[in-house]
Amino acid sequence: MKENNNGVQLVEDENKLVALRREKLQIIREKRQAYPNTFNRESTAQLLIVKYSEKNRSQLEELAVETMIAGRIIRMRGPFLVITDGGVNIQLYVNKKELSEALANELKLLDLGDIVGVRGVVFKTNKEELTIRLSDFQVLSKSLHPLPDKHKGLIDTELRYRQRYLDLIVNEDSRLIFRKRSKIIRFIRNYFEDLDFMEVETPMMQVIPGGATARPFVTHHNALDQDMYLRVAPELCLKRLVVGGFEKVFELNRNFRNEGLSARHNPEFTMLEFYQAYANYHDLMDLTEDLLRKIAYALGETTRVTYQGSVYDLGKPFARISVHEAICRHCEISEADLKTITLVKAAAESLGVQFEDEWSSGKIIMEIFEQKVESKLDQPTFVTEYPIEVSPLARRNEERPEITDRFELIIGGRELANGFSELNDPEDQAERFHAQVAQKNSGDQEAMHFDADYVTALEYGLPPTAGEGIGIDRLVMLFADAPSIRDVLLFPHMRPLKNSD
C-alpha cells in the first residue's frame, strides 16, 4: 500500500506497466494540477488537414502558422508522435534540443494513450506529411493503462463489448459502425418528418404490457405497490394516439423482452414503430421499400448492399409472397396439404417440425415457416397472409377470415420488419384478446394480456390504419455488414464477471 496526496490508501498495482504510469502521474501531480480543466484549443486535426494539406512545404514555411491542438497519443515513432483527435490523426515532430530542459524532461512522462495539449508550427516533412513542430505541450489526462496492440487493435470480442471505450479508441471499424448507426437513425427521423409523421414518446413502463407476443421484464412501483412491466412494444399506445386524431405518428426507441441472448437478440433493442391512418399494409410495403432504398443510397450512393458475402440490390422491387406460397416453394408441400388441420399436422410431421397437439393450424403453419423456410428467404421478400391465430392485433382479411392483412420483411433469412393493416373492430379485438388470455392461462408466457382500455379506445373509433415495426439493430447490422447484434450495440448486455472477493 502507498498513499496518494489526498492521504487515500491506494492498492499497489499488481501490474508493473500500470504502476510505472502511476509513478509518472505522481510526478505530474507534484508539479501542478494533473487533470487540468482548461486547454484552449485553437484548432483540431480535422481543421488543420482541411486548411493546410493542399499547401506545399515552402508555402507552409512562409505562413508559419502556430496552433494549439489536443488529442490522444496513439503512436510513437522516433522523433514523431501521432495524436488522434476526434478520430482524425495528425503527426507531431519532437526535437528535444528545441525545447527547454524542463519540457525535455517532461517528455519522459509521456506514454501511448495519454491525452495531451500541444503548441507548435504547422509544416510538412520530407515525406510531405502535414506535421506540427512541437514547441510546448502539457499532459491533459494521463492514461494509466497500456493500449492494445498497435497493429491488430483489440480483437478479443469479450473485451471489445465489455470495454467498448477501448474498442472505440483503437478499432476504426468499430467507430465507423456506430457513426453509421447514428446516420441511419437520423435519416429515418428526417424521412418520417418529411412525410408529416409526428415523433412521439409513449411509456416504457406499463401496467399492462402489450403490442407483441413476448415475455416482459417485471418491476415494482413502491409508492403504488404495483407491479409494472417494461414495454415489449409501444403499439397499443401509438394506436390510441391515432384514435385521438394524431393520424401519422412514429416512435423510435427501446423495447425490452425477457428472452435469451444471441447474435440476433439483446434484452433491450431499438424499434421503429409507425402508424398511418387511411393507409393499408400494401402502402406500408411500398413505403418500406422506398425507405430501405433511400437509406442504402444515403450511406453508399448505391442501392446495392453486401451482407456477409451476399449482395442485395435494394433498388429492385422486393418479392411479395404469401406464407403458404413460401412454404410450398421451399418444402415438398403443396397448397392442398395446408387445407385442414389434419393435413397440416401430417405435413409438419413429414417435415420433422415439432408441435403440440392442441396447437391451431395457423400456429403449426408458422412453426413450419420459421423452422424450414425463413432462413432460406435470402433476397428481400415481403411474406404476407399470416394466420389469424398468430396475429392478434392485425386486421382480418375481408375475403378469407382465417388470415390477416399482414406482412413481414425478410432479408438474408432474418426478419427485419413486421406490419399490418390494423384491427379496428373492437368486438373482434376483444375476442382476440380473450383467445390470448386463454393461451396465457394454459401456460404460454408470451401470450398477451386483455387490455380493456385499448378495446374501449377502439370502441371510440380507430380510423382504417396501417402500422409497422422495423428492428433498427438488425437494420444497422445489414447496412454495417455486422454478423452480431452486439457489434451494433454500444453496450450489449453481458453476463457479469464473477468477482473473487
Added chain:
RNA sequence: GGGCCGUUAGCUCAGUCGGUAGAGCAGUUGGCUUUUAACCAAUUGGUCGUGCGUUCGAAUCGCACACGGCCCA
C-alpha cells in the same frame, strides 16, 4: 436448455509425444532526430480462466465450474 470450439505476458498469438513457458508489439535503459507497422543494441514482464483428479512430473490428459464464440432448440 443441448452440441462443438476457445480462454497462455498489458495486446496479438505460438507452445510438437506429458518433462522447468516462447515470439511480435507495448514497457524499461541507451543510441539515433524529417520517420511512416521508423530503426539499432540491451532488457523486464506469467495465478497458462478457476477448482479437483490422474501421474514421479500437467499449459498439455480427465472431470466439474466460470466467461466468451459458433451452431441447434
